[in-house]
Amino acid sequence: GDSVTQMEGPVTLSEEAFLTINCTYTATGYPSLFWYVQYPGEGLQLLLKATKADDKGSNKGFEATYRKETTSFHLEKGSVQVSDSAVYFCALSIIQGAQKLVFGQGTRLTINP
């Protein structure tokens, strides 16, 4: 079945460090790929998405490129801030007559000043 595997957390970095959170997927069709972020006590917010191979999604300094050959969608940011501390979820969606997101296990990110 379809699945998403994320880098194990938690991840702790210093402010202005470079961030990478790895995400790989298994899917039988051609999924759209997403990164969602969850701040404490809140729901999920869409961070970025890509709908086909080689697409790059970007938002708020975060980027991820849809790599079909390596079935990956790694999240990167060049210089993290304390406000980026949150849990990050990689997800895929294949619409076959119905909506359904399949999520990775989440990666907790803490940025220290």
Added chain:
Amino acid sequence: KAGVTQTPRYLIKTRGQQVTLSCSPISGHRSVSWYQQTPGQGLQFLFEYFSETQRNKGNFPGRFSGRQFSNSRSEMNVSTLELGDSALYLCASAGQGADTQYFGPGTRLTVL
């Protein structure tokens, strides 16, 4: 546009009771999905409704049910609550044919 809203935000129930959670999607969105989030199992898909019809269902027992009204608002019901049902329940909506789901703030259910 207003986002997805969920009520109530917090609930405390005891084992054996039942509970109903409500979700109002983004205006114009007709697809509503529900997810359960727990520390152990992560985010799991419960079901999805579109135009009052359940189109997809996850691997949950029959105690979990839902419905959607003609105005696209949705409710989910959990009967005979168990301790393991304690979780954050998230609702998401999407436009017709769109692949992006937008989430509400969730309802945190605690079963004692």
